[in-house]
Amino acid sequence: MPLVRHLLASALLAAPLLSHANLPILEPEPGLQAHVQQDGDSYRLQQPDGSWIELEIPEANETAPRFEVADYDFDGHNDLGISMAAGMVNEVYNLYLYRPTQRRYEFLALPETLVDRLGCSGFCGLERKPEERALYSSCRSGPRWYYDAFRFDAKGQPWLYKTLQVQEDYSPDYPYLFFPLFEKTFDIRGKVVASRAIDDDNRPQTWTVPTARLYLYQQPHEASRSKAYLIQGDVCEVLARRGQWLQIRYASRKGALERWVSLDQAYDLHRRYSAAPHPDGATLGMADFSDPAYPNFNLGLSADRPLTLEHAEVHLLFTASDGTEYSHRLYAVHHPITLSANESAMLDDNFIEHRDGQFVVYHADERGQDAHVPFFPKLVPGRYRVRAVLTDAHLSAPIYSAQEVLVDYPPAIAEKKLNTP
Structure with missing residues (x-):
């Protein structure tokens, strides 16, 4: 065979190997392997038992996906992540989780009931946080970054652990009191177990009591008033807002107090009246x-x-x-x-x-x-x-x-x- 033809044939034989050089080989358990293979414009995964499945690639504005191997659900087994750039800063993901009982990889589809509660519409910009056993998803829309955090139940199904909620409603009663961002933490049943107001840099938001005496409430209604009160100048961390009620955490000498205060009372313009010269002249x-x-x-x-x-x-x-x-x-x-x-x-x-x-x-x-x-x-x-x-x-x-x-x-x-x- 002429040398030129020999080199050309060698290059053609080597081309598929070069194109697959960066495709991952997974070892979900000792002695078991799975690997990704490119098939034209498609990609497929060979399962540990030798069968094949076609991989779903995220829809985005790129042609070449990126593959990552990580334990996304914190069960001790390596999973497969497929990401594509979407826009200037966002990155969307599809996940294939390893199911040890079946010894197979399975596409993770988020239920619509869960998607409806997310700040991002799916998995984006993923970051594992093992100390929380949580998988964080983040995306940018307009000037603001949003995030959702997932935990996984015993069956390997995701549930919403944390999310950033944006308050779009603007209160005309208190234009000088507006907390647009709240981080909500949920239990596995979807009940809110913690809440806090934060700024765009994820720092806790505080609120200063504007009136001489402000009573604390166990719940956001008048019948739950306690004998305890705050005084003007006390600084509180903002936890939640419900209508004209604000849930706060105050560091008292006896420990942190989490109570509700009435904004109607706090900003009662009758009580705040003073005949003294205005401080702003x-x-x-x-x-x-x-x-x-x-x-x-x-x-x-x-x-x-x-x-x-x-x-x-x-x-x-x-x-x-x-x-x-x-x-x-x-x-x-x-x-x-x-x-x-x-x-x-x-x-x-x-x-x-x-x-x-x-x-x-x-x-x-x-x-x-x-x-x-x-x-x-x-x-x-x-x-x-x-x-x-x-x-x-x-x-x-x-x-x-x-x-x-x-x-x-x-x-x-x-x-x-x-x-x-």
Whole structure:
């Protein structure tokens, strides 16, 4: 045979061996072997008993999969992982777990009921953590990384051990209190056994008590109040949030306390009122709107030093003649407010009107469209003292109007002011 033809034939014979050089050989038990083989664009696995199965390759934007051999379910036997890059940073996996009772490898399919609870839609970016006997899956969507952690039961089936839950709901009541990320830990039955708020760097989130005295509750409802309380300035670790209740862990002298606190009580704008100068040098002025002939809601803000507000909200506080208190969130300002030192700005200057059975005030919506919002909440008829309050995440404390207006409810509004355009 000519030398050239001999070399060409040798190269052709060697080509399959070279293409298979990086394909894994697995030894799940002493004396047993399995190996991966490429068959054109497909891959197959020879089981320890000599039979073959075709491997499912993850759908992704690459053509060549990567194979890993590791004990993914922590049962002491090597398993097979197949990964492919998906996008710029994500890596998706398919797993084949070794089942010692059958002495075979089996594709691990996640139940739909489990997939629906995951931050990632399947196995991604896998990392084994033997100290937890947990398999972590992580993926990135937008600016944030998500993760799920799995443990395996006695039959080698995965269950959700931990996950990162993102709270998408934004509370309009407390714009300065928003915890978007919670790590939840579950038992094998799916019950939450631990929870904590974290930031994007996986650090625990804390919360500082904003009011002089705040009672602790065994459960998130009024009937479970205890005699114990926290005081202003106490720092707590945030564990969970359920509506207007916050579960916290406080390091007391007798040990860690895990209790619930009422956010309605913590941020009760009536209790937080102070006539002292505002710590940020801000002043809120409100004109008297009790005149039936001129029921004009006029609100102005001034500051003796630079002030920037990004999520300001206007609230009204009503106090009845018998001392009953009502809080009413009037509206969000919807635009940043920036004041230089010794500068003032008009926040509102609109008539209180009677429309469709409600007393309303004009306030453009988030899109700048004409809109009216309820000025008075549903109150028992009577005489009320009314004070305006401005809140924002950038304020050291809410800003209370120095003025308090005395009005009757329902208010007397001159007929000529009805339905003013």
